[in-house]
Amino acid sequence: xxxxxxKDPPLHDQNEVLYIKSISKPKKFRxxxxxxxxxxxxxxxxxxVIKGDGNCLFRSILYSLTGDDSDHFKVRTQIxxxxxxxxxxxxxxxxxxxxxxxKHLKSMRIEGIWGTDYELYAASELWCFNFxxxxxxNLEIFYQHSHSKQxxxxxxxxxxxxxxxxxxxxxxxxxxxxxxxxxxDYSESIKxxxxxxxxxxxxxxxxxxxxxxxxxxxYPIQESNNIKALYPFSKNNTDAYNEAxxxxxxxxIPFKISSSENYTKSxxxxxxxxxxxxxxxxxxxxxxxxxxxxxxxxxxxxxxIPFKKEIENIIFLNHTCYSNSSAKHYGVNITLQNIMxxxxxxxxxxxxxxxxxxxxxxxxxxxxxxxxxAPKMIIPTGPxxxxxxxxxxxxxxxxxxxxxxxxxxLTCEDHFSKYKWCFLLTNKLGxxxxxxxxxxxxxxxRPKIFQSDNGREFKNENVxxxxxxxxxxMINSSPRHPQSQGMVERHNYWLGxxxxxxxxxxxxxxxxxxxxxxxxxxMNFITAENNRVHxxxxxxxxxxxxxKNKKLISQVQERMRKRYMPGITKHLKKAQQxxxxxxxxxxxxxxxxxxDHTNLDEGKANKxxxxxxxxxxxxVVSNYGMKRGKVLIKIEASSDSKIKLHHGYHIHSNLLAPxxxxxxxxxxxxxxxx
Numbered sequence: 021x022x023x024x025x026x027k028d029p030p031l032h033d034q035n036e037v038l039y040i041k042s043i044s045k046p047k048k049f050r051x052x053x054x055x056x057x058x059x060x061x062x063x064x065x066x067x068x069v070i071k072g073d074g075n076c077l078f079r080s081i082l083y084s085l086t087g088d089d090s091d092h093f094k095v096r097t098q099i100x101x102x103x104x105x106x107x108x109x110x111x112x113x114x115x116x117x118x119x120x121x122x123k124h125l126k127s128m129r130i131e132g133i134w135g136t137d138y139e140l141y142a143a144s145e146l147w148c149f150n151f152x153x154x155x156x157x158n159l160e161i162f163y164q165h166s167h168s169k170q171x172x173x174x175x176x177x178x179x180x181x182x183x184x185x186x187x188x189x190x191x192x193x194x195x196x197x198x199x200x201x202x203x204x205d206y207s208e209s210i211k212x213x214x215x216x217x218x219x220x221x222x223x224x225x226x227x228x229x230x231x232x233x234x235x236x237x238x239y240p241i242q243e244s245n246n247i248k249a250l251y252p253f254s255k256n257n258t259d260a261y262n263e264a265x266x267x268x269x270x271x272x273i274p275f276k277i278s279s280s281e282n283y284t285k286s287x288x289x290x291x292x293x294x295x296x297x298x299x300x301x302x303x304x305x306x307x308x309x310x311x312x313x314x315x316x317x318x319x320x321x322x323x324x325i326p327f328k329k330e331i332e333n334i335i336f337l338n339h340t341c342y343s344n345s346s347a348k349h350y351g352v353n354i355t356l357q358n359i360m361x362x363x364x365x366x367x368x369x370x371x372x373x374x375x376x377x378x379x380x381x382x383x384x385x386x387x388x389x390x391x392x393x394a395p396k397m398i399i400p401t402g403p404x405x406x407x408x409x410x411x412x413x414x415x416x417x418x419x420x421x422x423x424x425x426x427x428x429x430l431t432c433e434d435h436f437s438k439y440k441w442c443f444l445l446t447n448k449l450g451x452x453x454x455x456x457x458x459x460x461x462x463x464x465x466r467p468k469i470f471q472s473d474n475g476r477e478f479k480n481e482n483v484x485x486x487x488x489x490x491x492x493x494m495i496n497s498s499p500r501h502p503q504s505q506g507m508v509e510r511h512n513y514w515l516g517x518x519x520x521x522x523x524x525x526x527x528x529x530x531x532x533x534x535x536x537x538x539x540x541x542x543m544n545f546i547t548a549e550n551n552r553v554h555x556x557x558x559x560x561x562x563x564x565x566x567x568k569n570k571k572l573i574s575q576v577q578e579r580m581r582k583r584y585m586p587g588i589t590k591h592l593k594k595a596q597q598x599x600x601x602x603x604x605x606x607x608x609x610x611x612x613x614x615x616d617h618t619n620l621d622e623g624k625a626n627k628x629x630x631x632x633x634x635x636x637x638x639x640v641v642s643n644y645g646m647k648r649g650k651v652l653i654k655i656e657a658s659s660d661s662k663i664k665l666h667h668g669y670h671i672h673s674n675l676l677a678p679x680x681x682x683x684x685x686x687x688x689x690x691x692x693x694x
Contacts, residue, residue, distance in 0.1 A: 061157050064190060065188065066187070066188045066189075066190055067187055068188065069185050070183075071089075072183050075092045075096070075135075076134075076183050077135030078095045078139070083186050085147060093131055095143070096135075097129065099146065100139075102145070104125055106142075107121060137163075148168075148171050149171050149172050150165065150171050150173045151164065151173065151176065152164040153175075154178070162178050174186075175187035175189065180278070181278030249328060250265060251313065251326075252325075252328050252367075252368055254368075261313065267291070268294065268299075268313075269300060297316055298313060299316070300314070301314065305324060306363055307362075309324050309327065311324055311330070313325045315365060321363070323360075324365070325365065325366050331372060335372060335376045336376070338350070338358035338359050339355045339373070339376065349380065349383050349386075352373050381690065384683040385686075389677035389678075392595050392599065392673045392676055392678065393673075393674050397581070397585070400436040402436055403434060403436050403437045404436075404464060404468070405435065405467060406435040406469040407432055407433065407435065407467040407469070407470055408471045409478065410472065410473060410505060410509065410512060411428050411429070411475065414429065414519075415520075418519065418520075421535060422444075423536075424446060425446065427445065427446060427447065427448075428444075428447070428448050429515065430442070430445055431508055431511055432457075432460060433508050437559075437564035437567075438554045438557060439561040440511060441460055442515070442542055443456040443459075444538065444539065449477075450480035450481065450483055453480075453482070454486045457470075457483065458486065466491065466492055467492055469492070470487055470492045470493070471497065472494075472495075472496060473497050473505055474497070511549075523536060557580070558579055599640050599643065599673060599676065600640065601640055601641065601642060604637065604678075604679045604684040605637075605638055605639070605676045607653075607671065608635055608677045611663075613663055617667060619670045620663070620669045622674075635677075636663070637655075637679065637684050637688050638655050638656055639654050640652070640653055641653060649673055649674075650672050650673070651670070651673060653669055653671055654666060654668050654669075657688045657690075657691035
């Protein structure tokens, strides 16, 4: 009696699945003959190289079906129409669903845009064929799909991550142009197949194929330069933001990665960088932008990258601080800080903000334009002609460590001899300043000119009465312009360096409540300064302060000219370039024409209102003259009826400022509207 025992042992569920998979795999051919030739790529396929013009997918489909690829644009159009007809089925694979698919189809209808796996799958449904895509020069299948056993197969090669070629299996009858010359002929031939064999509801299969693509990352949907950019350019004019968005939303790999020699390594490194640096939210995390793309800063903060179309409005709102009033507009730095505080960032934001402000009519009208001032070279006629004075405040720690708790040092310097005076002060009252200036005048003699800044310690009744008593002319430097006090400011700098160094050594050796003798350190500094050869005069200040030797004085004056003249010449050459013929300028001060309308002269600033100080756009007619300091200009627009339009006037360069082309045009348009 035959045994009823099973040939195969019973299997658990998990083992049974593995067993079924193993028996379902095709068995490898085995032969006792070791020299039996194995199938190779060249022995299996014959390749037809397709033109690489961005239409290779559509050319490959058409050539595989008809033997000719000349009518590829018609294939592209019919595939896009088919996808649009079945929009509900295909839109499930796009992030914005129907809206996203319509955007995709809009770009796909343009000739030269690379086809994707959506188009290949749609074509296989439309014209009833199965497809296999192979890796280049390899029998390994890249991806495949089969609708029906009765549908014909087409074989494609996917090379360099962005190009398709046609493959024909050797030994099989291939489609030739004479047999099947058009898609219409192919469609007629395929109608013989039963409609039941064609599965029009294979969207689940498409979904599984798409999922496999994303997991393997082997067939990225390629991007094209013709696709509209949603985000602005990043650093060095690269498209990093759009590339990150396309990858995070649709797994689109940029061409620079797919076309690289080491594709796998490049893709891995690039994708790791994107996932670490960017994040794509389902809903925008920022109140001030609808963008969902976020960049992680170095501090770990999430900075939203706004859409390209939102940038202008974002800059405007932060430039005006969300106010329509033109009374207060912020500059470049404050505007940038306002944008960053709202967790917004893009790489070119600084240049975008600067360009926006340069085009803002209110800012152009109210911004201060620095005039082209010709530098003055002051050469004194002798010692004590001009004295510069300033007040240097001691740091609190140094002040408390001194014996009398001095707070200030009054510094004076003779412009010709470079002789220096320093006085320690406990306060900066006018009476205190006047007392020490009297010591200078009584000891060395009164100067012709006394120059100081605009501080109240110098501009007070006591100091003014003292100068009037001695017959000394008082000159105050320009407000907020320390360069006009450059000589004494430089002296204060080195004074601070020496005293701070001395105080540091005192602190290291200090015992108990010992006080710092600042008088000794100050006297040592002044003595050393007044007894060294100065770099400009080439003389010792201590011997030059009281000299009456005319020959020595003329020699020192000549040395001063040689020292200062190169800088002045350089500035004048720069002014010549700025005020060359045809350059655009602004008249930045109130001017009045003379009777002959040949010159424009400056008006008195104390009689002018702020509203009267308009910027008048003009064009330079003749080059700037170094000796005269004047230039011939032509007025293009003005609100002053006394000034003739399109008329030539001579004007001093101190009244002009170079104009940016955009700002200049805005002012011309403003005056023309009046």
